[in-house]
Amino acid sequence: MATVKRIVFLALLVQASLLPMLAFAADADPIQDFCVADGTSKITVNGLVCKDAVDVKVTDFLFRGLNKPGNTNNPTANAVTPVFAAQLPGLNTLGISMARLDFAQGGVNVPHTHPRATEILTVLQGELYVGFVSTGNELFAATLYAGDVFVFPKGLVHFQLNVGKGAAVAIAGLSSQNPGVQQVGRALFGSSPPVGDEVLEKAFGINQKAVQYIRNNFKA
Numbered sequence: 001m002a003t004v005k006r007i008v009f010l011a012l013l014v015q016a017s018l019l020p021m022l023a024f025a026a027d028a029d030p031i032q033d034f035c036v037a038d039g040t041s042k043i044t045v046n047g048l049v050c051k052d053a054v055d056v057k058v059t060d061f062l063f064r065g066l067n068k069p070g071n072t073n074n075p076t077a078n079a080v081t082p083v084f085a086a087q088l089p090g091l092n093t094l095g096i097s098m099a100r101l102d103f104a105q106g107g108v109n110v111p112h113t114h115p116r117a118t119e120i121l122t123v124l125q126g127e128l129y130v131g132f133v134s135t136g137n138e139l140f141a142a143t144l145y146a147g148d149v150f151v152f153p154k155g156l157v158h159f160q161l162n163v164g165k166g167a168a169v170a171i172a173g174l175s176s177q178n179p180g181v182q183q184v185g186r187a188l189f190g191s192s193p194p195v196g197d198e199v200l201e202k203a204f205g206i207n208q209k210a211v212q213y214i215r216n217n218f219k220a
Contacts, residue, residue, distance in 0.1 A: 030093045036060040037085050037092035047177070048085055048092045061090035069169070070102040077107030077162075085177040097177050101170040103128070103162035110183055111159045117179030119152040119172050121160070126168025132158035144170075157184055190218030 036056045037048035051060070063083050070079025081100040085091040097117075101109060103126065121130065123144045131141025132152045143163060144150055152158040154175070162168040188195055188203075189211075200211045 034061075034090060035093040037089035039086075039089065048089075050092070051089070061088070063088040066100045066171075069167075070100065072102050072104040072107055072167075076110060077104035078102065078109050078160075080109070084179070091177045093177070095176060097174045097179060099172045099174070101160065101172060103160070103168040103170075105162060105164070105166060107162045107168070109160040110185060111157050112181055112183045113155055113157050114152075114174060114176075114179040114181055115155055117174040117176035118154040119158070119174050119179070121150050121152070121170050121172045123148050124169045124171060126162060126166060127164035128168050128170060129161045129163045130159065132156045185214075186218050189215045 034056070035048075035050040038051040039048075041049040043049050066081060066083070068081075070081045072079045079102040081102075082097070083091075083099060084097045088097075091097055101121075103109070121128075121144075123146050125146055128144045129141065130144055130150050130152075131139055133139050133156060135156070142150065160170070188200060194215065197208050197211050201207060204210075206214075
């Protein structure tokens with residue numbers, strides 16, 4: 001019985017020692033009214049340094065421009081206008097951001113991930129075929145119309161494609177002030193230094209010539 005009690009005590013002790021680590025496993029909530037980002041600071045922190053409160057202005061909480069379409073004159077016929085802490089300093093430490101997505105006919109927001117954020121998308125105009133792939137490689141996809149809403153879970157590969165007869169517009173909300181974005185194709189075929197040819201050949205079942213052809217499409 002004494003041995004059992006000692007084991008239980010040790011188990012509780014281990015759990016207690018882990019509590020501080022568990023408590024800091026997620027982003028902390030703000031502990032002040034606001035922490036407007038100081039874009040001039042050279043100090044590096046996990047986030048952005050706060051501006052002195054006496055220097056904060058109403059314009060730090062205001063962004064104008066989402067009424068203007070982005071330039072879709074590019075190979076993917078797509079444009080993203082971000083409103084992150086870099087564009088709207090008042091978002092700093094608040095854990096949210098947003099973006100406007102514009103698509104010319106046939107435009108695509110290529111498969112990508114947001115490593116730090118869940119995304120919720122609302123279609124304002126047009127038709128978008130959207131979807132994400134789970135870690136079990138199951139595709140969840142649907143065609144959205146104006147007024148429809150779709151959610152992309154944090155970190156999962158997802159995409160949007162304009163399947164309508166004209167331009168499409170959507171607004172995305174994200175659960176981070178800096179969600180990050182990593183395009184799947186560019187990450188694998190456009191990295192610097194490059195991922196080894198043999199890795200890509202075996203991963204995609206293609207030969208070296210195909211690897212080089214695809215890689216050339218991602219050169220700046």
